[in-house]
Amino acid sequence: MDEKFDTIIIGAGLSGLFCGSYLTKKGQKVCIIEKNREIGGAIQPFTRKNEWFDTGMHYFGAVNDGQIQNELFKIFGINNDFEIKNIDNFKFWHNGKEYNIPVGYDKYKAQLLLYFPKEKKAIEIYISKLKEITGNITIKNILKGFEYSSDHNTGIYNFVRSITENKELQDVLTFNNMLYGGERDKSSVYIHSVINGSFLQSTGFFKNGSIDFLESVKNKIKSLGGIFVNSKKVDKLDLKNGKINCCITEDGSKYFANNYISTLHPKLTLDLTDTKLIKKFYRKRISELKNTKSTFLIYVLMKENSFLYQESPLFSSETNNVWDLYNSYLFQTPISGKKGKYARQVKIMTEMSFEDVENMLGQSSKKRTSEYLMFKKQRAEEIFNSIENKFPGFKNCIETYYTSSPLTYLHYTGTIKGSSYGIINDFNHPIRSMLPIRTKIKNLFLSGQNINFHGMLGVSITALMTCNTVLENE
Ligand SMILES: Cc1cc2nc3c(=O)[nH]c(=O)nc-3n(C[C@H](O)[C@H](O)[C@H](O)COP(=O)(O)OP(=O)(O)OC[C@H]3O[C@@H](n4cnc5c(N)ncnc54)[C@H](O)[C@@H]3O)c2cc1C
Missing domain, CATH: 3.50.50.60 (FAD/NAD(P)-binding domain)
Known part of the structure; x- marks a missing residue:
């Protein structure tokens, strides 16, 4: 040109x-x-059976x-060009118990105090850290350039342990690790706080x-x-x-x-x-x-009028370890698939390492296809079985489903090893x-x-x- x-x-x-x-x-x-x-x-979204499926933006x-x-x-x-709808609550399903996590600092604090009445001090310290970090993100500071702070070189895992010995509260505070590919020994207070802090201010999604x-x-x-x-x-x-x-x-x-x-x-x-x-x-x-790990996403098309639309996204961590993202998932019924009170679509996201599928990359496309399809099917079935614990009968509502793996991201976005969120904000080497x-x-x-x-x-x-x-x- x-x-x-x-x-x-x-x-x-x-x-x-x-x-x-x-x-x-x-x-x-x-x-x-x-x-x-x-x-x-x-x-980039895609269509199957006349339904639009959203991908990397929940x-x-x-x-x-x-x-x-x-x-x-x-x-x-671009503020007038598209519509945003608010989310009022998240749900956290952990060790067989469901926690309600309201959006909005006051409601969040009140709800946590109901679950953990003896932990007022820890809850207040946690919230004030989030407010301090997100409060610094202003247009003025963006234009000026952010200053390095000790929140970059402190781990969020250590931070929550320093404010409370209550393991259940530690888990609830870090329920949404999946949103930044959280790693127990790498993720900083900073990255956790900008994500969780901004979501607690208000959370929205593209209505259409x-x-x-x-x-x-x-x-x-x-x-x-x-x-x-x-x-x-x-x-x-x-x-x-x-x-x-x-x-x-x-x-x-x-x-x-x-x-x-x-x-x-x-x-x-x-x-x-x-x-x-x-x-x-x-x-x-x-x-x-080092880059964050990749993702395994399942896009489920549900049978008509079979599964109720869920207003709140649900984070599930079924092991005793909220940092085990392989055994955790984010479950959401996107509004684009809402049909009356029922959900036509369910989106399930969990973590997957590139190494799990790497050996399927270099083989002939035919062999790769059958082995790869089988691998993805088995993993999806494992996750569906786990979802049955929360939503009994879920599997019976499935019409069909599609999946994406680290190979999909490698192919579409070209990110290194299909990494979901790029370079890790590692508190051990913040400057690097x-x-x-x-x-x-x-x-x-x-x-x-x-x-x-x-x-x-x-x-x-x-x-x-x-x-x-x-x-x-x-
Ligand atoms: C599964 C998943 C779920 C997510 N959920 C959320 C969420 O709920 N909320 C949230 O805030 N964030 C979420 N994210 C993160 C968010 O989607 C990303 O951080 C963001 O979209 C990255 O945008 P980008 O433009 O930096 O990179 P990319 O989206 O990777 O864009 C880079 C572009 O460059 C193109 N490209 C690559 N190489 C070349 C080349 N050589 N020449 C020309 N073009 C090239 C690629 O095709 C791509 O279009 C999610 C991410 C994933 C993977």
């Missing part, structure tokens, strides 16, 4: 879309290049007026599914002159005089811009360049960073996993879930920081 853009964005996942919205709103000529036919990356926090996610949507200029969100944001970007180039994988960043001259896609097409934002994992971004500006030890350091937006290449900037943190909030924050750095560079 001969046209020269102000900014080229690599990847049309959430990050690419937020950067695209903001920069076009600021009057920039933007081009977003995506390797897949469809946009969305980790949140819900997100701090969505109400005056709260940070809501403010960020406004700054990107991810497709509505994606279509409206895409249309907004296009209406402001932004261009989408789909089904083109960026293969190389070509340098001239220490700057990127153009990016080249697999088919040899060249795209020119003043600035480039990569939303890919930093290792994959660096792999696109062979310049000496990026030192070998830095490449090694980035490639050795904090990556700057600027690179040694003057007109190449990083964004996406690997910088700061993942999810709707993490990706929005980083997109704003990246775009401001790009605009400063102009």
